[in-house]
Amino acid sequence: MQSRHSQKGNKGLKAAIGIAVALCLIIALGFMWAMFGSASSSKVTKGQAVTVEIKEGSGTSDIAQSLSDAGIIGSPLMFRLQSRLNGSDGQYKAGVYKLTAGESLGKVMDVLKKGPEAVYVTVTIPEGKTVAQIGQILEKKAGISADEFVAYAQSAAPEFAKKYPVLQGAYNNSLEGYLFPDTYRVAANATVKEVAAMMVGRFNEVYSSLTIPAARAQKYNTNQLVTIASLVEREVSKASDRPLVASVIDNRLAQGMRLQFCSSVQFLLPGEEERTKIRLTNADISIDSPYNTYKNQGLPPGPIANPGKAALEAAIKPATSDYLYFQVIDKKGTTKFDKTAAAFNNTKARAKATIGR
Secondary structure, eight states, rough: OOEEEEEEHHHHHHHHHHHHHHHHHHHHHHHIIIIIOOOOTTSSSOEEEEEEEEOOOOOOHHHHHHHHHSSSSSSSHHHHHHHTTTTTTTTTOEEEEEEEEOOHHHHHHHHHHOOOOOOOEEEOOTTTTHHHHHHHHHHOOOOOOHHHHHHOOOOOOOOHTOOOOOGGOOOGGGGTTHHHOSSEETTTTTHHHHEEEEEHHHHHHHHHSSOHHHHHHHHHHHHHHHHHHHHHHHOOGGGGEEEEEEEHHHHHTTOOOOOOOOOHHHSSSSHHHHHHHHHHHHHHHGSSSSTTTTTTSSSOOSSSOOOHHHHHHHHHHHOOOOOOEEEEEEEEEEEEESHHHHHHHHHHHHHHHOOOO
C-alpha cells in the first residue's frame, strides 16, 4: 500500500509537470505570436490595403490560407490556433473585405466576425427609360442581371400594391411607369427586388406629394395619368413643353382622334437602336398592339416608360390650349405646336428640311 506521504508527493509532481507544460505552451505560443501573430507576409508591405474574398462555406483553415495568400497574415497555423483558443471558429462571415497587411490577428478576426462592410455603387436612372433600359443600366453599373430585373419588374406590382396602393391599377402587373428615375445608392449584393423596392418607394413618395385636382382624378385613374406622363416624357425633352403636350393628348382624345404618337410605337420595337430611331416605317405603325396609337383610339393600356416629376405634374395639371398637333423642329429640341392639320403639315415640311423628319 502506498503511503499518504507518497500520494502527496505524486500529486505535487503532477502539478509541477502540469505547470511546466503550461509554461512551455505559453512560451511557445508567445514565440509564435512574436514571429507570426501581427506580421504580414513578405508578399505585401505592412500597412498596405489588400482586398480579399472569403468564399461561402470556407472553414477556418481555408480562411487562414486565403489571408496568408493575400499577404494579410504571415502564419495560417497561428490564425487557426488563435481562432480555436478564443472561440472564433465558425463565426467568420463570407464576403469581400478590405484589410490592412500587418494588423494584429485579433483585429483581423474581429473584422471577419463582424462581416464585410456594405459596398455601394451610385446608379442614375434618367427620365423616360423603360424597364428594359433600366435593366441594362443596372447590369452595367451595379452588376445586376438585366434579364432577372426585367422578368421581375414585369410582374411584381402585386407585391408592392398593399404597401403602395398607387400600384393597384398597374397594367398587367408590371412596374413599367412606377420605377422613379433618380440617383440611387445600390448595394453591391442587392437583389432585383430590393432595387425595385427603392424605385417604387421613391415613385410613391413623389406621386403622393402631388395634388391631383378633383376633376382630373374623376377623368383619369392613376394608371392613365402615369401613362399620359410617360407619353409626355418620351415625346419632348424640355420641361416647358410638357404641359402643352399633355394638353394635346386631352384635346385629341376629346375629339375622338387617334394620338398617333411615335413613342407608343417605339415602345414596341425590339432593340435599343429601333426604339430610338427618328423615322418610323409603315410596317412599324402597322404593328398590331393596344400600345400602337396609330391603329387604336385612346391611351395605351399602360405606361410606355418611367416618367419623372415634371412629366407627372404635366399629366396631372396640363396646360389649357387648342393645340392638336406638335412637332420637334430642330436639333435643339424646339417643339412647334399647331391647331390645324394644314399648319401642322407646314411644320412637318420645315422639320424634315431641318432635321430630316
